[in-house]
Amino acid sequence: MKRFITIIILISTIIFSANAQNALYKKYEKSNSVTRVYISQMMLELTKSANLQMDDDVSDIIDSFDSVTGFYLLETEDPTLMPDLKKDFMKEVNAKKLELLMEVNDDDRVLFYARKEGNYFADVYMIVEDENDEIVVIMVSGKLSQQNINRLLNNVD
Amino acid sequence: MKGKDSIKELLDIEFQRVEVPADLKDRLMQSIEDEPITQTTKDNIRKIDFSVKSIAVAASLLLIISLTGGLVYNWQRESYTPTDTCSTPEEVIYETQRVYQILASALNGGVSQAKLHTEAAQNKTKEIFDQITIKHK
Incomplete structure (x- = not known):
């Protein structure tokens, strides 16, 4: 009887702990007033293997996304959608239990969230709010190493 | 045994x-039949009698149905895969660069602000320290 109950609990844990794909992107995928970009890991690898002529900088950039399983970009200037997008972003951040890494209040308001897993930053989420103009949400699924973050910090044009 | 026999003999003599x-016998049977039947249970209370086995079967069925429902729900949730929005490698490079630049400038903006504030705090601390040193001299 004890073994039966243990098996049932294990199965339930497996079933109910499975994580969904990006729910935020899915919600706004069909919206006309939201610009969306999704690039999968396969597409990044195809680009690398396509042997295109590209600058070293660009090649470095593509390499930094080596351990990334996909990245998503959502951008909108629709004032009716902005509060909903912001709210859904925060819901997604709370659901994934991400930590606030950085908050910048300058001309734009920028919030950076991620989860630290050893030497990597997993699931980097960022929202940039330009008052009344537009909101940009970037979600990087997968892992960014400390080196990648340093590269980002040292690479601004 | 002798005592029992003597008691038995005495009782037999008395009963004779x-x-x-x-x-x-007929009168006794008649009086039993004439006695009205009284109900021992109340009509408005209905007694439901479930066996442990039927409860176990119902609980197992409920568990199986909820687990199946959970499996189906999760399968539907996981079967969604977003489609790539870039159709050519050139587009991929352009969009990747764009995302990279946004991330980099946001990170740098925050870090440079933090550096500015740290420097300002350090300068202020140095000023205060210098003033304290002058006063003590």
């Missing part, structure tokens, strides 16, 4: 003296 009417 009692006159038992011939129709006693």
Whole structure:
């Protein structure tokens, strides 16, 4: 009887702990007033293997996304959608239990969230709010190493 | 044993003296039949009797149905895969660069602000320290 109950609990844990794909992107995928970009890991690898002529900088950039399983970009200037997008972003951040890494209040308001897993930053989420103009949400699924973050910090044009 | 036999003999002698009417048995049966039947349970309380086995079967069925429902729900949730929005490698490079630049400038903006504030705090601390040193001299 004890073994039966243990098996049932294990199965339930497996079933109910499975994580969904990006729910935020899915919600706004069909919206006309939201610009969306999704690039999968396969597409990044195809680009690398396509042997295109590209600058070293660009090649470095593509390499930094080596351990990334996909990245998503959502951008909108629709004032009716902005509060909903912001709210859904925060819901997604709370659901994934991400930590606030950085908050910048300058001309734009920028919030950076991620989860630290050893030497990597997993699931980097960022929202940039330009008052009344537009909101940009970037979600990087997968892992960014400390080196990648340093590269980002040292690479601004 | 002798004591029991003597008691039995005494009881037999006593019972022989009692006159038992011939129709006693019939009268007793009649009185039993004439007695009204009284209900021991109330009509408005319905007693439901479930066996442990049926409860176990119902609980197992409920568990199986909820687990199946959970499996189906999760399968539907996981079967969604977003489609790539870039169709050519050139587009991929352009969009990747764009995302990279946004991330980099946001990170740098925050870090440079933090550096500015740290430097300002350090300068202020140095000023205060210098003033304290001058006063003590």
